[in-house]
Amino acid sequence: MTTPGDLSDRLRELSAEQLSVAPAELRPDALLTDDLGVDSLAAIEWGMTIEDAFGISLPEDAWEHVTTYGSVDELVLRLASAQA
């Protein structure tokens, strides 16, 4: 059975690769723009990778409501659970 912890690990792994950062940099309080260099285009590309990996659909305004890595993790876990 896939646990929320498994999902978080998988998200961390694919995000580190996508954003070209070390997994350790993906702290819950890491700021997407200032700490992780995620601009609007990079966010869209990252979102596509997340949708494909987890079989979920991110709402169009998803990136307007998240500012930290932790909030992305939370959003993905919530959608994965709701859309499973």
Next chain:
Amino acid sequence: MRRAAAPRRVVVTGIGVVSPAGTGLDAFWKGLQTPPPDRRERRVDDFDPSPWLSGKQARHLDRFTHFAVAAADMALEDCGGLPDVDPARAGVQLGTGIGGVGTLETQVGVLAARGPGRVSPFTIPMVMPNAGAAAVSLRHGLQGPSETLTTACAAGTHSVAAGARMVADGRCDVVLAGGAESSMTPTTVAAFTVMTALSKSGLSRPFDVGRDGFCIAEGAAVLVLEEREAARARGARVYGEVLGAASTCDAHHITAPSPGGVGAAACMRLALDDAELSPADVRAVNAHGTSTPLNDAAEAAAVAAVFGAGAVPVSSIKGVTGHGLGAAGALEAASVLLSFVHHELPPTMGTTQVDPELEIDVVLAPRAWEPGPTISNSFGFGGHNGSLVLGPA
């Protein structure tokens, strides 16, 4: 419109090259003397963007922009680093023939296989022909004009000329000027093939009696252009001077040159006027010399008409480099400047038997010479003609 109050002369103080004949000035010059493999497609096989770009940066830039960034960085390093000028007076003129068509072709595949929702959000900023110029400006904080001319295979020459004018006019003190191209995709190669532009033999042999088309290539070259007195004041090494340039259109046919090369001849004469030189002052021609039957016949006729039959030595480096399309004119300007340094004209490699119909002196082996004013030609689909007159320092 505002013009410089006093005449400003334009010199070249740095050169960067990425080419199938070699990357970096020493490898490039040596490559121009070395017989290349007979290949219809000439790629920069060993190019690795990692010295210039992180993996993430490289992934979000098309290969033609990788080349542009690398050539610009090498040119700046060659001139001793970005000269200390007002960033608002530092510009970029970087031409290309087809821009990021490789990225477009990849994304067409993504669209077909996975639907519109999976097309990369980076597609447009990677594909746009001005992506190379934008990347160079962004990287070095150059806030003056940053522009891209797309006159097909004349873009490199036109861009060096346009960059030189920005310095001569007093708009800029430093301009990075040149061209970048990486557009060998399955579709473009097929398209050039069906129009019978590409060599069947895989031999690039400009002005040869057996020439059968061009060998498509990729690469980039960037020159650092500066106002002469400022360059002298900072003790810069000067490769040469941009003495004059011209741009014209045949207005004859979308792909074929005007018969007898009358358009090319008119362009060369205008460039000489701009340089305030007469044909007798010119010591060498760096030809467009693509190895296509039509171009080489028209260009040879034009050279003979302007300078006299066999009166001036003619080299085409495309025997080695192949035809780098929008990068070609910039690569050829680089080769002219290096011929000033080495006191030697590069050979027209690949050519063994000059077409007896052509009344020009084709340089077949490296030839020692006393550097002097040299004209470099580029002609593009669309009938676009560009001629650049370069002189030794």
